[in-house]
């Protein structure tokens with residue numbers, strides 16, 4: 343049977359497909375899961391929240407929307423979202439996301455890795471927060487070149503794992519807006535060329 347990780351990443355992919363296509367970012371989906379902290383104990387998994395790119399106003403990333411949705415549902419500010427996380431004895435909190443969380447953003451907005459790290463720092467309960475991140479592709483170099491997300495997670499002591507198997511589907515959905523933009527650019531160029539010729 344398909345691994346649990348792939349099952350969750352497929353769900354993240356259906357979330358990513360809800361994201362409006364833009365040439366300036368990727369369409370990504372994320373979900374937050376509470377799991378028993380014993381090996382392969384996925385039967386009691388609890389879905390805590392979901393999110394996708396641009397779901398919420400303010401040029402939001404999928405991971406950002408996922409945390410914002412949880413915070414809003416539990417009536418806490420985003421920076422204190424971990425205070426509303428369920429008690430964790432014997433549990434761990436996992437973030438599944440189709441693409442590696444960003445370490446830097448061209449817009450200058452707070453990168454998702456910092457938001458993930460913040461869940462472990464700003465919570466009153468010291469060992470609260472996100473324990474591990476699963477993603478289906480590394481961030482392509484389109485906007486920021488060599489991605490720093492994984493390195494930053496490791497430096498902050500947060501585990502992460504690349505889950506192979508859905509790369510093509512994830513990248514196709516993520517870059518939908520890039521293709522449209524390229525097509526439009528090509529059409530414009532063709533248009534200009536036609537004008538040139540007919541002058």
Ligand SMILES: Nc1nc(=O)c(N)c(NC[C@H](O)[C@H](O)[C@H](O)COP(=O)(O)O)[nH]1
Pocket residue numbers: 366367368369370394395396401402403404405439441442443444446447448449450451454481485486
């Ligand atoms: N993991 C992830 N989830 C997302 O929801 C998303 N859109 C990206 N995208 C990463 C990419 O590096 C940034 O989208 C660009 O750097 C532009 O930055 P803004 O998005 O405008 O802040 N990455």
Ligand SMILES: [Zn+2]
Pocket residue numbers: 403404405443444453454455
């Ligand atoms: Zn991000």
